[in-house]
């Protein structure tokens with residue numbers, strides 16, 4: 460039977476662009492450029508490598524995100540994933556990690572899976588807890604923060620590198636794993652891959668398709684919400700010290716005044 464791999468990929472605001480909060484203090488995801496979270500490219504890469512090793516496997520990429528999140532799915536499809544699932548529903552706006560994990564869990568159950576692969580953290584929220592919550596919701600084992608991952612004989616095995624030791628871990632399938640940025644460079648989409656991605660299926664789902672009530676998601680269904688947010692002050696131009704014989708002294712005085720020395 461085919462090995463069904465679902466990869467959770469997040470569409471995040473481009474860190475090089477202007478990022479801001481919307482009026483309701485949620486992250487503005489509509490009016491900013493976004494992309495596939497860089498750390499999730501590692502998850503896609505590992506899924507593709509596992510699929511290449513298996514006799515028969517199918518890689519589905521899944522995102523919960525606004526309309527533009529399709530761009531993240533297209534990127535993953537052009538890397539080589541077989542199909543995509545996009546959960547987009549206005550009521551999801553404002554969902555925290557608890558509500559987001561509920562939507563992802565229901566979409567994964569609907570899609571069918573043997574292995575779920577996530578990134579180690581998103582590059583915007585960076586909580587790094589979603590894979591663990593997801594495993595709990597699905598009622599399956601979790602093996603997180605792997606820098607090496609393999610599937611053999613109905614089991615997923617992997618290596619987790621810590622500060623003082625490396626652990627070799629295994630879990631029976633179905634399971635949820637997350638992979639780190641040490642798991643192996645993600646491939647670039649080829650021209651052929653980009654063209655092929657245009658024809659690959661993208662399933663669009665709303666809350667009704669997943670039997671989720673509106674009040675289970677969004678700000679109403681979330682355990683946390685942002686109370687206030689202040690923009691960081693703009694960077695100042697800095698002070699240029701012209702060395703007219705006293706430059707070194709002035710520099711030392713500045714460093715001392717800032718308690719650097």
Ligand SMILES: Cc1cc2nc3c(=O)[nH]c(=O)nc-3n(C[C@H](O)[C@H](O)[C@H](O)COP(=O)(O)OP(=O)(O)OC[C@H]3O[C@@H](n4cnc5c(N)ncnc54)[C@H](O)[C@@H]3O)c2cc1C
Pocket residue numbers: 467468469470484485486488496498499502521522523524525551552553554555556557559563576577578579580581583584585586587588589590683684
């Ligand atoms: C339209 C929209 C509005 C949101 N509004 C809020 C808000 O107001 N307040 C709030 O706290 N949160 C909000 N969220 C959710 C938030 O952005 C995170 O998705 C969620 O809280 C998980 O946190 P994280 O990204 O830090 O997870 P992490 O634990 O850092 O993520 C680990 C991994 O989980 C997977 N993952 C995480 N999020 C997604 C996703 N959306 N789709 C697919 N895979 C995912 C990725 O593989 C990722 O690498 C919103 C999300 C969306 C899509």
